Amino acid sequence: MKIKKYMVNDIREALDQIKKDLGEDAVILSTRSIKKGGFFGIGSRRFLEVTAVAEEKNEQHANKDIYRFEEILVKNREKRQEEEIRELKQMLQEMKSMMFSKQVDLPQNMQKLLKALQIHEVDPVVSNKIMEYIHIAYGDVPVDDNFKQRLSEHIVPFVKTEVPILEKSVLFVGPTGVGKTTTLAKIAAKLKLIHKKQVAILTLDTYRIAATEQLKTYAAIMDIPMRVAYTPKEAKLELDAMHDFDVILIDTAGRSQNNDIQMSELRALVETITPSVCFLVVGMNCKYSDLKDIVKKFDVAKYTHTILTKMDETRSYGHIINISQLSGIPLAYITNGQRVPEDIIEANSRELSHILSKEVLKVAQSG
Structure with a gap:
C-alpha cells in the first residue's frame, strides 16, 4: 500500500x-x-x-469496493440532480402550507403560538399544519399551562422516534464538533454496564489526536477494548477480527457536508463495512438551514437513525420535530450534557412532544 x-x-x-x-x-x-x-x-x-x-x-x-475518480464525479452529479428535485418539491410544499397563515386571520393567542413555533425554528410547513389543526379543533386557545397537554397531542404525530437494537457494527457519522465521540462513549457505557453486552470500539478518527486519546481514556475506564483503523479496508479487517463481540461501536472523523470529497469518502466507508446501524449525529444548536443541508448531504452514509446532541446548549427545541421530518429517519437519542454515561436519553415521541410544547408555551406567554 x-x-x-x-x-x-x-x-x-x-x-x-x-x-x-x-x-x-x-x-x-x-x-x-x-x-x-x-x-x-x-x-x-x-x-x-x-x-x-x-x-x-x-x-x-x-x-473491488474502491471508487474510481470518474465514478465519484458521476455519482456526485447524479446526487446533485436528485437534490435539486427534492428542493423543488420542498419549496412547493412550503408555498402550499403558507397559504393557511395568509388566508386565515388568526386570533391573538393563536398568533402568539405560531410565533413561538417559529422562534423555536420548527419547520414552517409543520408549524402551519399544527396551527391549522388547532384552529379547526378549538378556534382560539389559551396560552397557559392548561393547554400544554393538548398542544403536545398535536405535536406527537410529527415526532418520529425509535431506539434500535444495537448489535454487530454500529457507525457514528456527522459534522465536526457535534460530540460523536462523547455520545459513543455514553452508549458504550450503557451497553456494557446496564445491558451487560460485550462491547468493543473501533475509531477511524485519526485526524484529531485529542479525539483518539479521549476515546482511549473512556475505553480504559470502562475496560472496553479499542482499535484504530486508517482506511475502510483496514476497518473491515478489524471488524472481522472482532466478530466475537456483541457490539462494535465505530467512531469517525467529523466531516463537512459541503465537501464533496469527504462525502465520497464516507460513502466508500459505509459500502465497505456495511454497518448494522448508522447514527447521524447532529448538534441541536445548529441553524435550521444548516440542519436541512446536513440531513440531505449525509444521506450518502445511508444512516438508519439520528441523534441530537447539545440540548443543554440551546433554547431552540424545534429540531425535535425537524430532524425526522426532513430525513424521514427516526430520532433515537438526545444528549443534554457532557457527563458519561448520564447525559443521554432515549427518544420517546410523547415525552419529547411534552418538552417541546412546554418550551413553546413559555415563549408564547412571554410574547
Whole structure:
C-alpha cells in the first residue's frame, strides 16, 4: 500500500498529481486547508493538503469496493440532480402550507403560538399544519399551562422516534464538533454496564489526536477494548477480527457536508463495512438551514437513525420535530450534557412532544 501527501492549490491539481503518481485506482483519505509562508501569519498563502492511498499492483484485484475518480464525479452529479428535485418539491410544499397563515386571520393567542413555533425554528410547513389543526379543533386557545397537554397531542404525530437494537457494527457519522465521540462513549457505557453486552470500539478518527486519546481514556475506564483503523479496508479487517463481540461501536472523523470529497469518502466507508446501524449525529444548536443541508448531504452514509446532541446548549427545541421530518429517519437519542454515561436519553415521541410544547408555551406567554 502506498500513502502519499500533496500540497496543492486546489483539488483539481491534486487529482492530476495523484493519478500520475498513484494511478486511477488511488483513493483520497483526507483533505485539509492549511496556511504556509509569511511572517507571523502575515502574507501567508492557503494551500490544500491532500492525503491519498493506492494499493500495490498485486493487491489491486482484491479491492473491488474502491471508487474510481470518474465514478465519484458521476455519482456526485447524479446526487446533485436528485437534490435539486427534492428542493423543488420542498419549496412547493412550503408555498402550499403558507397559504393557511395568509388566508386565515388568526386570533391573538393563536398568533402568539405560531410565533413561538417559529422562534423555536420548527419547520414552517409543520408549524402551519399544527396551527391549522388547532384552529379547526378549538378556534382560539389559551396560552397557559392548561393547554400544554393538548398542544403536545398535536405535536406527537410529527415526532418520529425509535431506539434500535444495537448489535454487530454500529457507525457514528456527522459534522465536526457535534460530540460523536462523547455520545459513543455514553452508549458504550450503557451497553456494557446496564445491558451487560460485550462491547468493543473501533475509531477511524485519526485526524484529531485529542479525539483518539479521549476515546482511549473512556475505553480504559470502562475496560472496553479499542482499535484504530486508517482506511475502510483496514476497518473491515478489524471488524472481522472482532466478530466475537456483541457490539462494535465505530467512531469517525467529523466531516463537512459541503465537501464533496469527504462525502465520497464516507460513502466508500459505509459500502465497505456495511454497518448494522448508522447514527447521524447532529448538534441541536445548529441553524435550521444548516440542519436541512446536513440531513440531505449525509444521506450518502445511508444512516438508519439520528441523534441530537447539545440540548443543554440551546433554547431552540424545534429540531425535535425537524430532524425526522426532513430525513424521514427516526430520532433515537438526545444528549443534554457532557457527563458519561448520564447525559443521554432515549427518544420517546410523547415525552419529547411534552418538552417541546412546554418550551413553546413559555415563549408564547412571554410574547
